[in-house]
Amino acid sequence: MPKPPVPLFCGVFSDEDDTLEATKACREAGFEFYDVYAPYAVHGLDRAMGLPFSKVTWVTFCFGALGMTIALSGMTYASWWDWPLNVGGKEALPFPAFVPITFELTVLIGGVCTMLGMFAMCLLFPGKKALLLHKGQTDDKFVIALKKGENFNEQKAREIFTRHHAEEMHHRDSHYNAADEPATGGAA
Amino acid sequence: MAVHVYSVTREPLVVGKKTLHEITHDVCHSIEGKPSMLWWLGFLTTGGIAAIGVITMFYQMYTGIGTWGLNKTVGWGFDITNFVFWIGIGHAGTLISAVLFLFRQKWRTSINRSAEAMTLFAVLCALIYPTIHMGRPWIGPLWIAPYPNLRGPLWVNFRSPLLWDVFAISTYFTISACFWYIGLVPDLATVRDRAKHWLRKIFYGTLSLGWNGSVRNWNHYETAYMIFAGLSTPLVFSVHTIVSFDFATSVIPGWHTTIFPPYFVAGAIFSGFAMVLTLLLIARKTMRLEAYINDVTLDNMAKIVLLTGSLVGLAYGTEFFIAWYSGSLYEGFAFINRATGPFAWSYWIMVSCNVISPQILWFKKLRRNPWVLFVMSIFVNIGMWFERFVIIVTSLHRDYLPSSWAYYKLTWVEYTELIGTFGIFFFMFFVFIRFLPGIAFGEVKGVNKFARHDDHAHAEVKHA
Numbered sequence: 001m002p003k004p005p006v007p008l009f010c011g012v013f014s015d016e017d018d019t020l021e022a023t024k025a026c027r028e029a030g031f032e033f034y035d036v037y038a039p040y041a042v043h044g045l046d047r048a049m050g051l052p053f054s055k056v057t058w059v060t061f062c063f064g065a066l067g068m069t070i071a072l073s074g075m076t077y078a079s080w081w082d083w084p085l086n087v088g089g090k091e092a093l094p095f096p097a098f099v100p101i102t103f104e105l106t107v108l109i110g111g112v113c114t115m116l117g118m119f120a121m122c123l124l125f126p127g128k129k130a131l132l133l134h135k136g137q138t139d140d141k142f143v144i145a146l147k148k149g150e151n152f153n154e155q156k157a158r159e160i161f162t163r164h165h166a167e168e169m170h171h172r173d174s175h176y177n178a179a180d181e182p183a184t185g186g187a188a
Numbered sequence: 189m190a191v192h193v194y195s196v197t198r199e200p201l202v203v204g205k206k207t208l209h210e211i212t213h214d215v216c217h218s219i220e221g222k223p224s225m226l227w228w229l230g231f232l233t234t235g236g237i238a239a240i241g242v243i244t245m246f247y248q249m250y251t252g253i254g255t256w257g258l259n260k261t262v263g264w265g266f267d268i269t270n271f272v273f274w275i276g277i278g279h280a281g282t283l284i285s286a287v288l289f290l291f292r293q294k295w296r297t298s299i300n301r302s303a304e305a306m307t308l309f310a311v312l313c314a315l316i317y318p319t320i321h322m323g324r325p326w327i328g329p330l331w332i333a334p335y336p337n338l339r340g341p342l343w344v345n346f347r348s349p350l351l352w353d354v355f356a357i358s359t360y361f362t363i364s365a366c367f368w369y370i371g372l373v374p375d376l377a378t379v380r381d382r383a384k385h386w387l388r389k390i391f392y393g394t395l396s397l398g399w400n401g402s403v404r405n406w407n408h409y410e411t412a413y414m415i416f417a418g419l420s421t422p423l424v425f426s427v428h429t430i431v432s433f434d435f436a437t438s439v440i441p442g443w444h445t446t447i448f449p450p451y452f453v454a455g456a457i458f459s460g461f462a463m464v465l466t467l468l469l470i471a472r473k474t475m476r477l478e479a480y481i482n483d484v485t486l487d488n489m490a491k492i493v494l495l496t497g498s499l500v501g502l503a504y505g506t507e508f509f510i511a512w513y514s515g516s517l518y519e520g521f522a523f524i525n526r527a528t529g530p531f532a533w534s535y536w537i538m539v540s541c542n543v544i545s546p547q548i549l550w551f552k553k554l555r556r557n558p559w560v561l562f563v564m565s566i567f568v569n570i571g572m573w574f575e576r577f578v579i580i581v582t583s584l585h586r587d588y589l590p591s592s593w594a595y596y597k598l599t600w601v602e603y604t605e606l607i608g609t610f611g612i613f614f615f616m617f618f619v620f621i622r623f624l625p626g627i628a629f630g631e632v633k634g635v636n637k638f639a640r641h642d643d644h645a646h647a648e649v650k651h652a
Binding site for chain 2: 014016035036037038039040041042043045046049051053054056057060075078079082083085087090094097098100101103104105107108110111112114115117118119121122124125126127128129130131132135136137138139140179
């Protein structure tokens with residue numbers, strides 16, 4: 001079942017500082033964000049939106065720990081429990097000799113799962129259609145999309161956007177995709 | 189308005205006042221238009237060399253390892269020299285993308301993408317050598333998995349550095365590939381949104397996973413990027429440390445030294461940066477990327493080459509000192525033999541290329557001269573190949589028993605395969621710069637304002 005579209009009010013900016021300040025101002029004014037879009041990672045924009053720190057660190061920790069466990073238990077099983085082999089009189093269970101492989105497997109499984117976990121948290125997968133509120137949002141435009149709820153004060157939103165040098169303002173909904181539009185730009 | 193603090197002593201990282209769109213365009217146009225004649229020339233030449241190399245490898249597998257010049261005394265020569273050489277080349281990419289990221293070296297943004305690609309290609313080239321040295325590589329998988337036999341399940345020896353190496357290299361390759369791909373996703377989305385042809389839309393659309401620049405996604409993305417940098421930093425140091433264990437844990441004079449791990453890591457970074465310089469100096473000229481790979485980038489890279497080159501020089505000296513100071517007769521002989529024995533020529537090529545040639549980089553003028561850097565980087569590449577050759581061959585060719593002393597001479601098969609891997613390496617690089625954005629413009633945009641003193645002009649506000 002596709003979700004019903006969320007009505008949005010969008011401001012388009014072309015400068016990261018303006019976007020950052022406008023985002024802060026919107027949050028202070030109590031607007032509810034649908035999302036903010038930026039062509040590159042802008043430092044502090046996530047905190048300005050009021051997003052919590054990403055939980056992807058837990059994925060790394062858990063799967064890193066899993067990798068470590070697999071490495072240690074696997075090597076212990078193979079070289080001590082299953083078939084202790086005498087190589088030059090070395091111990092069958094030498095912890096220092098297990099360190100390199102333990103480290104590598106911790107990093108390997110932790111790292112690969114971090115990548116997969118990050119994509120899963122972002123709901124990104126091959127074949128997903130990207131929804132763009134503005135054609136330039138992966139190039140040089142920043143978009144602030146506010147939810148038009150019950151008490152949405154459009155006048156106030158316009159005032160904040162204008163004060164921070166917004167280039168365009170649009171009424172959109174969350175199903176809108178600028179990539180489907182034939183011509184560029186065009187105010188709503 | 190946010191307050192920016194501009195440094196008067198720092199130079200901008202992007203030369204010329206580029207707008208964000210211009211940055212996208214500068215990088216993307218090289219993968220959007222028709223390829224230039226220069227690209228075709230490079231693509232076909234390196235492809236041809238690669239093909240000759242691959243054919244020679246098949247000839248060698250068909251005929252046997254006897255086609256190499258190895259003998260009973262020098263049982264390890266060509267294969268491991270090239271293996272360590274290529275793994276070393278692969279160290280710069282992750283160092284640039286991970287270590288320099290953690291140190292907040294913003295100039296890394298213009299070179300990290302291609303350096304990381306180079307890492308992957310170099311590691312692939314490195315993997316060729318242990319594979320073809322197996323003789324019958326198609327039964328290789330059986331040695332990795334425990335397989336049933338009369339004795340019960342047969343396990344590999346987890347106490348052996350050679351096995352650690354297998355884990356280290358495969359982890360390094362996988363994690364570097366993941367890190368590289370994560371960095372590519374936002375840029376691929378940009379390329380997707382510029383694409384006109386349906387095939388390009390599908391290709392870049394699939395690879396970019398539906399990325400649309402949402403800050404909710406950037407939040408996870410930046411955290412994951414930081415984690416990857418944190419994981420890759422110890423990884424990059426661990427890989428060449430473990431490669432050095434292949435030698436250091438043996439009892440061969442000349443190999444059995446505790447200095448090997450830091451010495452190998454410094455050498456790897458040294459050779460990797462030299463190769464990055466070689467490639468990027470060509471790429472910046474042919475693809476007109478002087479605004480991004482500019483004087484500041486070259487200057488900083490040259491400083492790292494100078495530092496690591498001097499570290500390597502210090503290691504050469506320390507090895508000699510310890511060989512004498514330890515009082516070990518065999519250790520002392522191994523080192524005197526290196527510098528004055530039948531392979532002295534290779535030792536002195538190594539010293540002059542690795543220790544003497546980078547010393548010109550003490551001068552700022554020379555650090556910023558692309559021609560000087562290019563020639564110097566070629567010297568370092570040669571020197572670092574010889575370093576591995578010297579370590580491996582000179583330590584083996586005169587062992588404890590003078591009657592078994594031998595000389596090692598490369599055969600045509602070895603020469604062709606070596607040149608062939610260079611073909612494979614450059615061929616992959618040519619394919620990469622044609623189909624994927626060679627500069628991480630998403631990251632360059634983030635540092636575009638760095639140390640720029642311009643007032644930003646605002647466009648007129650259009651009301652909806």
